[in-house]
Amino acid sequence: MATTRDTSKDGLRNKLENFVLTRFKPVWRLVQANQSLAKRVNKFLINNAIYKVPTRPHPFSTLSPYTSWDSLTDRTYSGLHLPPLNWQPLTSQDHYDINLSTPQDFEEKWPDVKDLEVLYKKTGDTKYSPKSTLIFPYFVQWFTDSFLRTDRQNQLRNTSHHHINLCTVYGLTPEVTKLLRLHQGGKLKSQMIDGEEYPPFYYDESGQRKEEFRGLLHQPTSALDPTPKSDNFPLEQRIKLFATGVEIERANVQIGYTMLNVLALREHNRLCDCLAQHYPTWDDERLFQTARNILIVEVLRIVIEEYVNHITPYHFNFITDPLAFTKEKWYRQNWMTVEFTLVYRWHSMLPETILYDGQPMAMTDTQWNNDLIIRKGLGALFEETCAQPAAQLSLFNTATSLVPVELASIRFGRRAKLRSYNDYRDLCQYPRVNQFEQISSDEAVRQQLKRLYGHVDNIELYVGLYAEDLRENSALPPLVGRLIGIDAFSQVLTNPLLAEHIFNPETFSPVGWAEIEKTTTLSQLLHRNIPTGKAAYRVSFDR
C-alpha cells in the first residue's frame, strides 16, 4: 500500500545533493573522462560524505558512559558516534552541534522486543531488489566479516582488527595464519577437486578434526545458531567444511560467504606463483606477505570501484585515489562503531529460496553445504548467483529463519544504549522527523510504527534505519547509506597499505602493482581463477 512520502524533512541540502548527483548524466560522464577533474570530484564527494558527522577519535565507546584512558585506547570495546543514553553531561557545552534528546524516559517507551517481530515477518511474497543481484548481499556479508566482528560472548566488545585484512582467509590471529599456510612458495594450504582449487577440509572422512588444524577457531554455541555442531548435522556435509581463518561455522555458514573465500584463496595462490616466477630468490615468507598485501588491495579496489558504485545512485563513479586524503582530519586510527555494525545487517536481502541449477532451493539448505560449490564449480556458481535478484532491503521482508537475528540486533542496540533514530538523523544532518509519513511511503510501515512506538521520537535506531524508503535507484535507505558512507570511506581509505610512502610499487613489487592496476571487479578476479578454456561468466552486482 504505497502512498507518497512526506519529503518535508529530507533537508534542503540533502535534496539538492541528491538531485545534482543523480541527474545530468552527460555532464557527469564528461567529469569522469577528465582524470584530473575526476580526482578532484572524487575527493570532494568522499570528504562531503565523511564530514557529515564529527570525526574520530570518538569520545565514547561501549566501555563506559564517560571518557577514560581505557575507553580511548581499548579497541576491543566498540566505538559510538553519539554518547550513550546513560551519559550524564558535566558541562553545558555541546560538542555535537546537535540537540540530543533528553533520554530520561526514552527507554520506558520501547515496545517489548518480541512485539517488534511483526516488523520483519513477511506479510506476502518476498519483495525482490530491482537493482541488485544475489552476489551483492553475499559479497557484503563476506567482506564486512573481516572487520565487523561483534564478540558473541559480550556484544559490547569485538574481535576486530578494525581493518579490511581478509582475516576470513588469512586468519584472525598469527597462530591461525600459521596453520592455514602451506609454508612453501608463500601459499595457503589447498586441495584440487575436479581441476579446481579449494581450501582443505577441516574434518577427516570420519568427521574428526584433522590434527593439523588444531587451533582454528570455533563459534561459541548460541541458541540463535543451528550450527554444524548439532548432533543431527549430516556427516556428508560436515566433512566438506573448509578450514578457514575465522570461526569454522562462520566462514562456512552459507555458499555465498564460502564461494568468495574460495575465490580469495585461489587468487592468493595464483599471485604466489606469479611472484615466485619473477622473484625466484624470495623465500616462502616474503611470497606470502607480498601476495597478501596485493590481495587485500585488490579487494579494497573492488569495494571502492565496484561495490560502492553499485550502492550509490550517483552518475559519478568513485575511484581509488587514497593519497588525496593525507591532510584530512578524518584520517585517524580506525575504530569500528556499533552503529556501523547495525547499518550492515542486511538480512532481509537474503531471499527465502534461491535458484540452484535452475531449481528453487531453500536458503537454509545452502548453509554449511559446500558440496553445492564443489559440484557446480566456481564459475558457473558465480554466474547463476548473478543471474538472480537479491531480496529487497526493507521491513516485512526477512526470511523466517533470520527474523530472530533482526530481534537480536534490536536487543544489541538497547544493550549498547544507543540513542534514538531521530538523534541519529540529527547527527547525520537529516532534519528530525515529526510524522511517521516522513519516514516511509508504505502505509503498513507507518501504521505499525505508530502502533508500536506512539511517537516518532521514540523510534529506535535499528528500526528506523530500515523503515525508511529506499532512495531512488539505490540499494539502500538514506540514513543507512549515509552512515555507511561515513564509516566505510573513512575506514577503508586509512588502510595502512593505502598510505603515503606505502601505496607504491616498492611495497607490492612492480609485478604485484600491475596486478592491482588491473583489478577493479569481482569478474576479473573470478576469471583469473577458473580452469582455462571455460567460457566467460557474467558476474555483476547489477541486475
Added chain:
Amino acid sequence: MATTRDTSKDGLRNKLENFVLTRFKPVWRLVQANQSLAKRVNKFLINNAIYKVPTRPHPFSTLSPYTSWDSLTDRTYSGLHLPPLNWQPLTSQDHYDINLSTPQDFEEKWPDVKDLEVLYKKTGDTKYSPKSTLIFPYFVQWFTDSFLRTDRQNQLRNTSHHHINLCTVYGLTPEVTKLLRLHQGGKLKSQMIDGEEYPPFYYDESGQRKEEFRGLLHQPTSALDPTPKSDNFPLEQRIKLFATGVEIERANVQIGYTMLNVLALREHNRLCDCLAQHYPTWDDERLFQTARNILIVEVLRIVIEEYVNHITPYHFNFITDPLAFTKEKWYRQNWMTVEFTLVYRWHSMLPETILYDGQPMAMTDTQWNNDLIIRKGLGALFEETCAQPAAQLSLFNTATSLVPVELASIRFGRRAKLRSYNDYRDLCQYPRVNQFEQISSDEAVRQQLKRLYGHVDNIELYVGLYAEDLRENSALPPLVGRLIGIDAFSQVLTNPLLAEHIFNPETFSPVGWAEIEKTTTLSQLLHRNIPTGKAAYRVSFDR
C-alpha cells in the same frame, strides 16, 4: 682541546632558522605576548620541526626488511625512519628524497664494539652541563620510560603502548593497574611516612613479596643490570622498594626516577580528593579514570611547556595548543621508532657522583635506595637536585658504571640494521659531512673517530649523534635535537586526550580542566604535594 668546527655542512636553511630563533629576543617577546600570533608561530615551528622527514606510517619496522601486513600492524616491533641496511629495493623509485648510501660493505667497516669503549670513558674530570640541573636527566628517564620500552628479551621488539600514559605509575597492563589501585575513592594504594605519601612497599619486612602484589612486573635478569635480585643486595634497601606500574627493578632503579613516580602518585590521589569533593556521586572507577586523564595531561603540558622549552635554544616558548594540528598529515597513529629510542640515551648526563645532604655520593649508591627519598622528604630532595648540575651530554663523559650501556646501544643499532650517521643527516635535512672537522670542535673526538672509522661515511648513527658539538645554549647536539623534535612533537600531540572532541572540560570535568590549566611546571606539581607549611622550594631544569 677545542678548536673551531667547520660549519660548512650545517646547511644554509638550518643556520638561518637557528639564527632567527636564537636572536632578536625583544621581537620574540612581542610575538609571545600576542596570543593569536603566538599560536600561529607555535603551529608553524612545530610543523617545521616534524615535516623535516617523511611522516608516519613508516614503511619499515624491525620485523622484516620489506613491508608486510604484519610489519604495518604489529607495533610490538619498533618503527624505522629509514629502511634497514638489508633492504633490497625493487624499484628505482626513491621514496625518501635522499640518496641512501649503498650498504654492501658498510657493516664490514665497523670497528669492534669493544674498541668503541674509548669514546665513552672519561679522560679527565666530569664535564658538567652549563644549562641543565640534575632534575633534567631524571625527568627524561622517568617520562620516556612510559613509551620507550625496548623489550629486553628481544631488542627488536618493545612493550610500549606508544603513548605517554604514565604506565610507570598506573601499570603496563590492566592486571597490574588493578593491583596498584586502592579500589576506594579512585585512589592508588599508598602509605604515609613522616607525614608524606609514598607508594606501598613491594616486600614485607622479611623481604618477601607481599601477596597483594603477586602479578607486578619484574625485569628479566641481564648481565648489564646489577639489580635487587642479586644475592648480596642488602635487606634494608630491598624492603623499601616501592610497588610500581612497570618492572620493580626499573621504577626503583635510581632516586631520580622514583621521586618523580612518587610525585605522580601523590598528585593522582590529591586529584581524587578534589574530584570526590565536587562530584560526590562518582564511584571509585570514575574518580580513578578521571584523575588519570587529568594527570596524564598535566604531565604532557609540563613536557611541552617546561621540558621542551628547556631543551630548545630558542627565544620562543612552545605552548600546548593541540587542536591546531587536526589537519596535519603527521597526525597519525603513534609508533615508537628505534631511532627515537637511541636519541634518548643520555647516560652521559648522569654524573659519577651527586650531592646528597651537601655531601658527594656515588651515583651507584643512589640506585634502589629509596631511603634517600624518605629520609629527606620530597621537597628538599627536589630542591637539592635542582641545585646541582647535570653532567654534559657528550663523548668521554659517561660514568664508569654506564659505559657498558653505551656499548649495548651500539650493538642494538647494529642488530636493528640502522643506516649510517650520514644517511640520517641527509634524512633530517642536514648535508652529509665529508670531514671529521665538520662534526666536532673537539680534537680528541675527531682523532678517535678517524682512527676507529677511517671515513666519516662509516660512522654509525649512535656514535655520530653524540659526537656532535652541542648547539649553542642548547642541552642537545643538533641531530639528536632534530630527531627528538620530530618524534616527540608528532607523538605527544597525538595523545588521544589531546584530540578534538576530547580535549575539553567534558572529558576532564570542569574541576579537572581547571587543574590542567594551572599546571605547566614541575614546581607547581611539587608544591601541591608536600606537607603544608613548608617553605617554597626551587625546582627548575635551568641552572
